[in-house]
Amino acid sequence: MFELLPDKDCGLCPRLKDFRAQNRATYPDKYNAPVPSFGRKDARFLIVGLAPGLKGANFSGRPFTGDYAGDLLYATLLKFGFARGVYQARSDDGLELIDARITNAVKCVPPQNKPEGAEITKCLPFLTQEIASMPRLRVILSLGLVSHNAVLRSTRHKISAFKFVHGASHSLSDRLTLFDSYHCSRYNTNTGRLTTEMFENVFESIRVQLRSIT
Numbered sequence: 702m703f704e705l706l707p708d709k710d711c712g713l714c715p716r717l718k719d720f721r722a723q724n725r726a727t728y729p730d731k732y733n734a735p736v737p738s739f740g741r742k743d744a745r746f747l748i749v750g751l752a753p754g755l756k757g758a759n760f761s762g763r764p765f766t767g768d769y770a771g772d773l774l775y776a777t778l779l780k781f782g783f784a785r786g787v788y789q790a791r792s793d794d795g796l797e798l799i800d801a802r803i804t805n806a807v808k809c810v811p812p813q814n815k816p817e818g819a820e821i822t823k824c825l826p827f828l829t830q831e832i833a834s835m836p837r838l839r840v841i842l843s844l845g846l847v848s849h850n851a852v853l854r855s856t857r858h859k860i861s862a863f864k865f866v867h868g869a870s871h872s873l874s875d876r877l878t879l880f881d882s883y884h885c886s887r888y889n890t891n892t893g894r895l896t897t898e899m900f901e902n903v904f905e906s907i908r909v910q911l912r913s914i915t
């Protein structure tokens with residue numbers, strides 16, 4: 702049985718292990734290990750990102766924390782009542798998630814923010830365990846296609862049966878709905894592929910969905 706998080710010196714992906722060793726040598730005072738999920742396991746809402754950013758989550762040890770993408774994600778969580786406190790891009794900023802949890806499809810930072818297919822596959826059992834460990838889970842939000850496909854594989858659904866479309870929702874079972882959003886990355890927001898309004902609309906739909914169920 703897989704644990705929820707890989708060992709801090711996990712060697713399942715040789716390329717990511719080498720990158721971690723390089724980063725530990727270059728930035729010895731930073732976190733530089735698989736990044737654990739953030740939030741309570743009894744949450745009804747799970748957000749699945751791609752992978753930790755080098756100088757963000759990989760430095761801070763908390764998903765999206767210190768990453769450019771975290772600015773929009775945490776602001777939106779606060780706006781829709783899924784977080785309380787003040788996001789200060791540090792894992793000790795005291796921010797609390799409410800009925801929400803955040804994880805990544807790949808737990809270790811990949812070079813150039815791009816995990817390889819084999820790395821996504823190696824990390825899949827951790828996501829599978831993560832999802833299985835949330836007894837009240839009702840909504841998963843996938844940020845981007847890699848996350849969408851990883852969630853479908855983790856929950857044993859056919860990828861071809863659920864097309865990734867920004868703003869779409871997919872019923873995975875009578876209890877679980879998958880929502881899709883473009884990733885809130887700097888690239889997507891700078892190019893206008895994802896606007897704040899588009900992102901907030903997805904959270905509004907999730908709010909409505911969660912309000913209708915217990």
Ligand code: URA
Binds near residue numbers: 750751765
């Ligand atoms: N930081 C994360 O933790 N995950 C992402 O997908 C992007 C930035």
